[in-house]
Amino acid sequence: MFSKLDSRSLAARRGLSDLSIRNLFIIPTIAFLIVFNIFPLIYSLGYSFTDFRASSNTPAAFVGLQNYRDLLNDDHVWNNFSVTARYVLLSVGGQVLVGFGVAMLLNRRIPFKGLFTTLLLVPMMMSPVVVGLFWELLYSPSWGIINYALGLGDFAWLSDPDVALYAIAITDIWMWSPFVMLLCLAGLSAIPPHLYEAAAIDRAGRWFTFTRITLPLVAPLLLIAIIFRTMEAFKTFDLAFIMSSQETTELIAIKLYRLAFQEWQTGPSCALAYMVLIMVLAITNIYVKYLNRAKDR
Incomplete structure (x- = not known):
């Protein structure tokens, strides 16, 4: 009205x-x-249903579902999806643990709390390209401070196929944990204090208070953070492309870039993009179902 x-x-x-x-x-x-x-x-x-190359003047030829069949039968594409899945689990899992942990530490009266919170938000405000180059210097086997601090000598983080993916995931965790922290801090500050007072009167332990009061009430905002970070981690391109060229770090977004702009296979690249879109939507719907359940509690 x-x-x-x-x-x-x-x-x-x-x-x-x-x-x-x-x-x-x-x-x-x-x-x-x-x-x-x-x-x-x-x-x-x-x-996505054509055999088309943007680099040529040849008109698009309709091939039906052939592009999708070729991609689904390509072992390299499945390897890219497998690498991406491991990266998403490492990155999002680390961001949830670090972000929620820092939010718990900040959810109390401490001096200069506003200043600390602002400084912790700086990494996610930086450009991914700048962050990638910055951490590439930190991981450098010649003058990187990480090897010096850990006493690892000239260990090559980004050149080792067994470690490169973990190194990139650590960088992403450093950059985006503040986002999870911010949402969790908003949820923690909204919890009514009288619930903790009632738990203290009933002599409830810290673990009981955390699992029965803190976690259920913060869960909706935490799931929202997981949804957004899962979607973004699945589409990660900048950090992995800048920091490492190993086959073990070729995420699906990098495969898509190479297919579209280096090999100029426009039709197959469009099909792969829709496969990624469908997968991201499916994962998001699962999270949304859990989010609705958390809200109904």
Whole structure:
């Protein structure tokens, strides 16, 4: 139900109703989304069923589901998905543990709490390219401070195929744990103090208080953080591309880049992009179901 315009307002004198004003703001936004989001999405879907190369003048030839069949039968693509899955588990799992732990530490009265919180948010405000180059220097076997601090000599973090993925995941954890921390801190600060007071009166232990009060009440915001970070980790390109060129760190986003812009296989790359999209949507829906369950408790 819309309220009536003030007869003395400029909009009323021009004859604009509330509905017209609303449409004046909404219609350009919808048009923008259609032109820059929905149209390219549908356009690329059409190319995923063709054998098309953007580098040539040959017209697109319809091949049906052949691109999808070729990708599903490609062992290298499955290896990319496997590497990406390991990276997502390492990165998101580490961000949840570090972010939630730091939020628990900050959820108390400490001097300069605002300053500490602001400084902890700095990593996620930096460009991924800058973060990747910065950590590449830290991991350097020649002058990197990490090897010096751990006494590892000239250990090559980013050149070792068994360690490179973990090194990149640590960088991503350092960069995005503050995001999880921020959401968890908002959830922790919203918990009513009287719940902890009642638990203290009943002589409840710390573990009981954490599992029955803190974690259930923070779970919705924590799941929202996991949803966003899982989606972003699955699409990670910058850090892995800059920091390492090992086959063991070729995430699915890097495979997609090489397929589209180095090999110029536009049709198969569009098909692979839709496979990634479907997988991300499926994982997100699982998280959303758990989020709805957490809200209903």
